[in-house]
Amino acid sequence: MTGVYSFDHDHDGPARELGHLLGGKGAGLAEMTGALGLNVPPGFTITVPVCCEYLRTGWPTSLDAEIRAHIARLERAMGRQLGDPNDPLLVAVRSGAPVSMPGMLDTVLNLGLNDDTVLGLARRSGDDRFAWDSYRRFLTMFATTVMGLDEEALEPGTAGATPEQLRGQVHALRETIGELAGRPVPADPFQQLREAIEAVFRSWGSPRARAYRDRESIDESMGTGCNIQAMVFGNRGENSGTGVVFTRNPSTGEALPYGDYLPRAQGEDVVAGNTRTLPITHLAEHQPDAYTELMSTLRRLELHYRDVCDVEFTVEDGRLWLLQTRVGKRGAVAAVRIAVDMADDDAIALTPEEVLSRVPEPVRARARAEVAAEVLAPGTGSSLFATGLGASPGLVSGRVVLTAEDALCADEDVILVRTSTSPEDVAGMSASVGILTTRGGLVSHAAVVARDWGIPAVVGADRLAVTGDEIRSQDGLVVRAGEIITVDGGSGCVWIGEVRTAVADATSAVTERLPHLLRIEQWAGRREVSPA
Template identity: 60%
Template sequence: MPDRFPVYPFDHDHEASPRGLAEVLGGKGAGLAEMTSVLGLPVPPGFTIGIPVCREYRSGGWPEGLDAVLAEQCIRLGEKTGSRLGDDQEPLLLAVRSGSVKSMPGMLDTVLDLGLNPMTVEALARSSGDEVFAWDSYRRFLRMYGTTVLGCVPEALEPITGRGHGIDVLRAEVSRLRARIAEIARPVPDDPALQLRQAVEAVFRSWDSPRARAYREREGIPGDLGTAVNVQAMVFGNRGDDSGTGVVFTRDPSTGERVPYGDFLPRAQGEDVVAGGAHTMPVATMANSMPGIWRELQDVLHRLEVHYRDMCDVEFTVERGSLYLLQTRVGKRSPVAAVRCAVQMAGEPKIALTPAEAVERVPHALRLEARRNCLAEAGFGAVTRRPLTVGLGASPGRVSGRAVFSAEDAAEDEGEDPIVLVRPDTSPDDVAGMAASAGVLTGTGGLVSHAAVVARGWGIPAVVGAGELRIGDNGAELADGTRIEPGEIVTIDGFTGEVWRGTVNAEAIAAELEADIVATRLPELVTLAGWATESALVYHNRTWHKLGDHSRIE
């Protein structure tokens, strides 16, 4: 391959740990390479188009010679999988995902099931022995390609008569989607190589999308970084009852408890879990439905934590009883979880954070927020009246604000009072509205849905999966007719999942009682505060001795 193109297979020998090459490989690519070449974990093969290629594309368009590099990489990938892109017997199908240096969950584009066309879908049906699986995958590909690559509005591609999974229904839906996408935009190409080029371009373009810019502004991520693109052999969580997909944290990102935390969805693909529209299952239910896979997954999670010396966020797929890992990264967490994880990991021999490292991970402002959250969780300012409804507490904290039912309205709101964004679910396109909100409430979604992950990372309260509420653009309503109108004050509690009408104010509490509550409920915070004081004293003394009597201490 031309030296000027940093395009690397996951198992490439970088002569250095891939985890340190995120500036080239992106965070996701570095994680995939680390899991493949260093840890030997079950990762579907693939390759990473490095971040410098994205920068070249943004400055001058599609780089000359890149098509040949992609074709060469796909041939090598096919040799590893025993398949070939566009083959009429064993077609190679691809997942195309982004991978920036800094985690931007859901902000950049993804295309799955790439490589399907009228010929290869029949080949997939024959090779898998499952027509429904093959045509369901083709339906998924067309919808994702139409919206992500060709710019179709998702609502324009919704089924007319609801979703169906019988083979005749799926064939008809595929025909309708092909015609509808061609009518709205342009035909989906049948050439897999052209599909791949256009999908890679779509990921590059998504770096400059409004939602990505809004997220970067909130997170302070420079706009000139760019993103890598990861091209990976597909594994299928929708291939049968012994298949599924999930997202799992090695510890609870809300509390820091040392238990796997996340969602699993049988007979599904990864986007189904994070999109927020599906009724997911707690990942621990796999202990009953897939006990062998559950034990293997727990072992993998432990290995990743020890290797990265931190809490990890992992995406995985189970295909026909085999576990595959699709991503790992250091997981976003609440302030309480940050405190608890740091102190726990200092006491675990295989991780062994030093007190200084623990303090560095949880700076002073985060410790203060953990203290406030701890008091709220203990019932400080507890509410005695019955909540309007209860969902899943997805991001801790309690907030009161005006209910706003449109992400666009939330982003443009110029009022001084805080707002709570209320949506059926959230998508990456809602990020500007979420950034302007003090809290988020959704009717659907699980603990690792888009709304939950983004809110938790930003430290704003969120309640998801409040299924009793029928949420629309002009308000929300319970079955008994009780409504929440636009602009009405609501209060949400991201610990308990409770939702109230009106404002809930915290009550005053004596300093002595506050200290007792914190020491009882979050003793790790007391430990961490002590370490912080010791670190400050060590720095003070070292600086004093270094400067002597001739300079002041900075």
């Protein structure tokens, strides 16, 4: 059996059911390409069993030939060649495990750039700044992801405003990488590709991936797929951008698209949490035609999967491209509302049995607790510290810790406060009762992981700054490590001090605010009394 499949391969069945073979991302790409005919950049998937073989015995002897054959096919489809100094094909190398592990596994974008191909990219695009910015991004990502260098040690700084500044940054970056790694980033695109694929496979065993699997009870032997896909560029001029969007709100369940968009950027800028993103509705102003097409596509995906979908997309020169879809993770309250609303949607029509399978009793219990927390209010002695984006509902109090290590060492409830979180922080996030970041949007790493784990989180509280062992607001308020704060992941409010219950009857409040839950309980009761 082959270990590599193109996205348009006919699997004689729904590709979305082949996550065990293609990984979740590969299955989604194949489903969007084949079953739905969506605008997906072409590419191919190296299967999960190949990763498992690599981790057991090393690089499979037949893999090089298979990859070269698929690259040749991709070159024909795109009309460009990998390594061509005049009109280079560039590719993205992305992981994709059978189960979603957001941000835990590795990615390399803009692969195929070197000192020659960057000139060809500049000529063909007519945009020197775009070409050198892409090269800067590639070198940084390859050095950190593949060569294992610390990004802070590279001192990449803010991207230069002019092509000349970016060119200087690239030359300085190449020298720094060579000094720190003892070798340069390889110029040969096929060598780049092999090393990037190996890095994706190795990332399955990274400490952050292990910590996430421990929390989620994911099988250690599962492995990941690896997807090689023609690059499309959200950083290519003013009419380009990138975003991540859910077909419905994964925190509240509201039937409106929910996500972030960033003009003139690449996907990692959105999820890393280091950049201030814009609400997805900004795309309607920035690129109205692309927005209209995206909204139509979101509905098609939701009807096809009969579930909420999480979609990554890029707009390149006004054209919409779909880069990923998967069934979206959601909070407990959202799970309740979405399941009932999809039962009422004639085009989806979930059965009561399907609703109960999606919202079992542990999820319903968590939803009750989350709604009860929504109707709490700050007690006397607490004062508003800041507001941000409510990314994961729930209201909790805890002592401030500023590093993942401090969260792991704490013996009481703590709230992890960071400028932004990264996959390296997951163990500390797991040990915290709440999360607060000063940067990032609704689909940043902190937001996605917190929602998945039911940890209340506020992100993008940009009037706060973390300095040394304290958090300082623009209004002059200061909270130090070890002091108590409260975060409300529903409203986005952060208070100094502890918040106490201010509602006498939380049960009636839950029923009033989440009537969907009562309907599910009725269905569950009927199933319990029905004959075997």
